[in-house]
Amino acid sequence: MTPLSSKIIDLREELKRKFPGSVPLPAPEAAQPVEARPQMPEVIKGGITEIVGDWLSSGVGLVQAFLIEENARRGQWMGLVDGRDAFDPWSIAPEALSKLLWVRCHEVKQAVRAADLLLRDGNLETVLLDLQPHSARDVFSVPSSSWHRLRMLAEKSGVALCVSTPCATVPCAASRLLLQHRFQIGDQDEPRPELLATLMHGVARQSRSANSLRLAATAP
Amino acid sequence: MHAALWIPRFHLQALLRQRPPPRRPELAVLDQTESAQKSSPSDDARLICVSEAAEKQGVFTGMTATQAQARCEHLQLVYREKTAEEAVQDLLQECALSWTPDFESTSPDLCILDLSRAGRISGGADACGRGILSHLKAQQLEGRLGFAPHVDLATLAAFAADPLLIISDHQSDEKSVLHQLPMRTLRPSPGTSAILQAWGIETLGHFLKLPRQDIATRLGSEGLLLWDLAAGNRERLLRLIRPTIGYREEHDLEHPVECLEPLLFLLRGMLDRLCIRLSDAWLVAAALLLTLRFTDDQRHHRELRIAEPTRDAEVLFRVLHSHLDGLTASAPITHITLEIRPIRAASSQTLLFEKSLRDPNRFAETLSQIEAILGPGSVGRAVLIPRHRPDSFRIAGFLEPREKDLRLSAVPLPQHGLPxxxxxxxxxxxxxxxxxxxxxxxxxxxxxxxxxxxxxxxxxxxxxxxxxxxxxxxxxxxxxxxxxxxxxxxxxxxxxxxxx
Known part of the structure; x- marks a missing residue:
């Protein structure tokens, strides 16, 4: 951070002295319960974030719903390349749908091609590529060169690409979330923020370093 | 300088243009078409146009057929023909357009030309006038032409011309010819006309001898307007006729096209020409309407909406290209029609905190490419249908304007459980x-x-x-x-x- 000039510091001091009520006091850092708040899922701009859900109810849909609603709240355009036409629009707040482009695919190849076109286009800030409902075999059929091409396109256009897969597949992912929590049927009555917090507590994060992905943090 | 081009005895000339010459010159046109007379016969049809020979025998417009025949034994009555009149009006406008783009079609029989920007008038009004009249003569029409500095004065000059009358700025002597014109050339209202007849005022000259102030006192604003018209001092602007420009190109192919490349080549040429026309009119394309006809008489018609209306031929061509990429046909193409739906360029600005797409046209192109891969209805925005039936939604075009459904505000937000x-x-x-x-x-x-x-x-x-x-x-x-x-x-x- 660049140091402030002495004039600005003097000016701020003068303002504080003259109008003590108008200048908000910075909240003490110690008061923020950093450890109590789980880190919310984030996507990396210009790179690939992979969300891995090994089994069907691993919470991939919950993370996607959070990302869609969060993007809509920020007024950003988002594309969902739905690999198996599984997205349920009634599971998302209606306002969030207005900023969401829904691409309904049925095959992995179609979905990868659609994602490729959206990344080349570069008009959307974030693209979600949902391949998690497909079998691991189908997802592994995507050649690694395709993933590298998608990464390069994302990097070039500055679009955040988030890929959901049933197993760790994307070799060039800048970040990878491994969803490990198992939900119970009683969780259907729980509020979504709490479910998401629970899910993110149990997530394993891997971040890209040099040529390979290394385990960054594992909790609990 | 203005020129008024008038076709005297318009209805009669329109009729006689397409018929052999009549046996007798006493003719009159009834204000009724033949088909209307057959469907509802009536005896109160009046004359709208009378030949010179009939006029000499005391037949005038406005008379009933019975009155006219009582005055002229050999009078031949004919019904008007609207199609023939429209054809003559079109010819008159075409003649005017060949001299200047700035003209007014005041009535079916009269056009007023603004020659202030016409270069050919520099040869002299006389030469120009003779040229216009000979143009009409070639179309078997007899015209009258009046030149004057003001619009209404030119009209009066045309009424008084035989066949050409030029009134320049400073030669007031020529104005005196206009004083012989009958008062009906100014088309006064029936009430005012009756008053003037009662006063014994028959010509413009008589009328102009009356003081302007007194005319205003006795006849009101209409009288004042008539006086100014008769004096030729009134100035007004022309209601210019602008030809309607079509943004449509058609191409009949001698050899049917089977591949995409030649089709794109032809479409590019058509698009370039259409975009130039759009540019001339300061318009942009809101949609492209493409129709292809195949050798098996099948047709492919598609309206391609432009996300951000533009007249950039390159952008529009890309939209066409993307659409045609995903098109398959069972037979070669024999006919191409490309039409542009023009609109004025948007002048509105988006909200300060609302993000817009970087390049909506490119995005629309991408969406059409994806749609070509996945099929129609696979790409867009999900719009919920407020019903209890599971999975009730429809797919709307992503770039279409959003419609807020108030019924959805009553739907509880999905706040619990996994999606x-x-x-x-x-x-x-x-x-x-x-x-x-x-x-x-x-x-x-x-x-x-x-x-x-x-x-x-x-x-x-x-x-x-x-x-x-x-x-x-x-x-x-x-x-x-x-x-x-x-x-x-x-x-x-x-x-x-x-x-x-």
Whole structure:
């Protein structure tokens, strides 16, 4: 951070002295319960974030719903390349749908091609590529060169690409979330923020370093 | 300088142009078409145009047929023909347009030309006038032409011309010719006309001898207007006629086209020409309407909307290219029609805090490419349909303006539980129940024991319609932690989706 000039510091001091009520006091850092708040899922701009859900109810849909609603709240355009036409629009707040482009695919190849076109286009800030409902075999059929091409396109256009897969597949992912929590049927009555917090507590994060992905943090 | 081009005895000239010359010169046109007379015969039809010979025998416009025939024994009455009149009016406008683009079609028989920007007038008004009249003569029309500095003065000059009258700025002597014109050339209202007749005022010269102030006192604003018209001092602007520009190009192909490249080549040329026309009119393209006709008489018609209206031929061409890329046809193309729907360029600005797409046209192109891969209706924005029936939604165009459905504001927000991930269509499964509760799920040749199940949640709807529906919805979980949504319709079970 660049140091402030002495004039600005003097000016701020003068303002504080003259109008003590108008200048908000910075909240003490110690008061923020950093450890109590789980880190919310984030996507990396210009790179690939992979969300891995090994089994069907691993919470991939919950993370996607959070990302869609969060993007809509920020007024950003988002594309969902739905690999198996599984997205349920009634599971998302209606306002969030207005900023969401829904691409309904049925095959992995179609979905990868659609994602490729959206990344080349570069008009959307974030693209979600949902391949998690497909079998691991189908997802592994995507050649690694395709993933590298998608990464390069994302990097070039500055679009955040988030890929959901049933197993760790994307070799060039800048970040990878491994969803490990198992939900119970009683969780259907729980509020979504709490479910998401629970899910993110149990997530394993891997971040890209040099040529390979290394385990960054594992909790609990 | 203005020129008024008038066709005297318009209705008669329009009729005689297409007919052999009449045996006798006494002719009059009735204000009724032949078809109208046959459908509703009436005897009160009046004359709208009279030949010179008939006029000499005391027949005038406005008389009934009976009155006219009483005055002229050999009078031949003819019905007007609107198509012939329209054809003559078109010819008159074409003649005017060949001299200047700035002209007014004051009435079917009269056009007023603004020659202030016409270069050919520099040869002299006389030469110009003779040129216009000879042009009309070639079309078998007899015209009268008046030149004057003001619009209304030029009109009066045309009425008084034989066949050409030029009134320049400073030669007031020529104005005196106008004083011989009858008062009816100014077209006064019937009331004012009767007053003037009672006063013995028959010509413009008589009328102009009356003081302007007194005319205003006795006849009001209409009298004042008539006086100014008669004096030729009134100035007004022309109501210019602008030809309607069509943004449509058609191409009949001698040799049917089978490949994309030659078709694109032709379309590019058509598009370039259309864009130049758009540019001239300061318009942009809102949509492209493409029609292809094939050798087997099949047609392909498609309206391609432009996300951000533009007249950039390159952008429009890309839209066409993307659409044609995904098109397959069973026969070669024989005819191409390309039409542009023009609109004025948008002048509105988006909201300060609302982000817009970087390049909407490129995005529209990308969407059409994806649609070509996945099929129509696969790309867009999900719009919820406020019904209780599961999975009720429709896909709207992503770039179409959003419509807010107030009924959706009453729908509770999905704030609890995991989102559903659907199977479309729902997968048919077999369920083994114990005491009415699902305990085993048979799907994909596998039996999955269910450890938990909650329900049923009863849903029904459309009972007022011909196709009522009734569902039992169950949520169930297996030992691996997979959460299922099961639907029971009668005795049939289906797997609607998985929560995750």
């Amino acid at each position: 559903l991930r659907r199977f479309r269509p729902a997968k048919a499964v077999r369920i083994l129940c114990s005491q009415g509760i699902p305990i085993v799920l048979h799907a994909d040749k596998k039996a999955v024991p269910l450890t938990q199940a909650t329900g049923p949640c009863l849903l029904s709807g459309d009972w007022w319609d011909t196709q009522p529906w009734k569902h039992e919805v169950w949520d169930a979980a297996d030992a691996d932690g997979t959460l299922y949504r099961l639907i029971c319709q009668g005795k049939l079970w289906s797997l609607d989706g998985i929560y995750g």
